[in-house]
Amino acid sequence: MARGGGRQRGGSSGGGSSSREQEEDVDRSLEELSEEEEEEVIIPRHTDGRMILDPTGLWFKSQTVVRGVTTSTQENMTHGVTCWSNSSDENKEMWFNNFRRVFYCPTDLERLLWQRYNDIGKKRLRDNMYKVSRRKKAPSFMKGASYEEFTKYRNSPEFKEGSARNKINKRGGEKDAEVEPTHYGGSQSFHDRVLSSAKKNKGKMPTIVDLFVDTHTKKTSKGKLIFRKAKDQDLYDRFLVRKKNNPDIDDNELWFDLVEGFQRGDVYGAGTAKELYYDPPARRGPSSQQQSYTPGIVSQL
Known part of the structure; x- marks a missing residue:
């Protein structure tokens, strides 16, 4: 999770094997943004050191905050979570508390904060787990048997049946139809x-x-x-x-x-x-x- 509002430099020095470099590239792909894309901003701080969240200032449009959401869901991931909907309320509360250890929000905005955290958390966890499914090895944030549970569920008839059904639904009931965009908004949220x-x-x-x-x-x-x-x-x-x-x-x-x-x-x-x-x-x-x-x-x- 982002610490102190500064940049985190996680790359490795040269000289490693090609397989090691490939593994590090995959791990970096699980991050929200590359270091070159991370914004250069002066982040206001609460008296306890946490970054202050406010809709008129640092908010979920910030790359720093979005990355904080992503990282918060990776902490304490000790079982086979596949998406937001099959995560327990206890997990979501734990992840939210992870997030709040780094980010401060005024009390009167708590409800808005929770709503927005859920919105972003769903997307980031979904995208993160999809990237995990594309690799052949457990990422560093999946501890214990969580990766085995994750792959077991994705290979189950239940998951494959639901995945196939969802793909058809997205195409309006036609298996080979193109998925039409719902709006002209582009990549900007x-x-x-x-x-x-x-x-x-x-x-x-x-x-x-x-x-x-x-x-x-x-x-x-x-x-x-x-x-x-x-x-x-x-x-x-x-x-x-x-x-x-x-x-x-x-x-x-x-x-x-x-x-x-x-x-x-x-x-x-x-x-x-x-x-x-x-x-x-x-x-x-x-x-x-x-x-x-x-x-x-x-x-x-």
């Missing part, structure tokens, strides 16, 4: 697009509808917006009708009602930026039909 837009507009955040249009359409040479999917065009048209009939209601609130709030923890069209707009529901809260609109902490700020 929705979260980062919002922050970039706010920076360009003197701190003013785009509405969730602005974000939806930005990430789900492209412009023709004549300036006409083209949605990738017909259902997205229909959704946008329905929003415009609601806005016309309710001009005084906040766009974010209208959108939240239109897409029926949180669905499986996500708000349609918001992607990784959902916590910037909406306060997440309680873990075992009401169904989407009963959800009420509550502005996110960041949008209130």
Whole structure:
């Protein structure tokens, strides 16, 4: 885990065998970013030495923080975890505590911190475990029998059946169909697009509808917006009708009602930026039909 906010230099000196160098290359590939890509920033510190997390400063857009999430899930990995969903609540709490040993967050942002940590943790653990599956040897962070349990599960009929089913589902039920992108956002996350837009507009955040249009359409040479999917065009048209009939209601609130709030923890069209707009529901809260609109902490700020 990142220590002290400075760079960590983990490479080896020359002279090792080619097999050793290959092994080190694989281990480095499991890291979130290469050293050359790591950002040069002055990181604010709490009195106890931890790096301070704040949506208006150092946050999950930072490479340092994302790498901290990745590393926190690698500590104490002593059994065959394959993905976030099959990890126990105890494991997730342990990983979160690992993360908090290095990063400090104000008490009033704890809920937002947990939400964002879960979002990033899912992706980083998934990508990390996929890379592990591509190699023939246990990485250094998998202790004891964890690697054996991991490979045993991935080779099981249960896993292979589910994997094959998911591949077909991603292709709309057609085994050989191409997987169509869901948006035009490129490699930049929705979260980062919002922050970039706010920076360009003197701190003013785009509405969730602005974000939806930005990430789900492209412009023709004549300036006409083209949605990738017909259902997205229909959704946008329905929003415009609601806005016309309710001009005084906040766009974010209208959108939240239109897409029926949180669905499986996500708000349609918001992607990784959902916590910037909406306060997440309680873990075992009401169904989407009963959800009420509550502005996110960041949008209130």
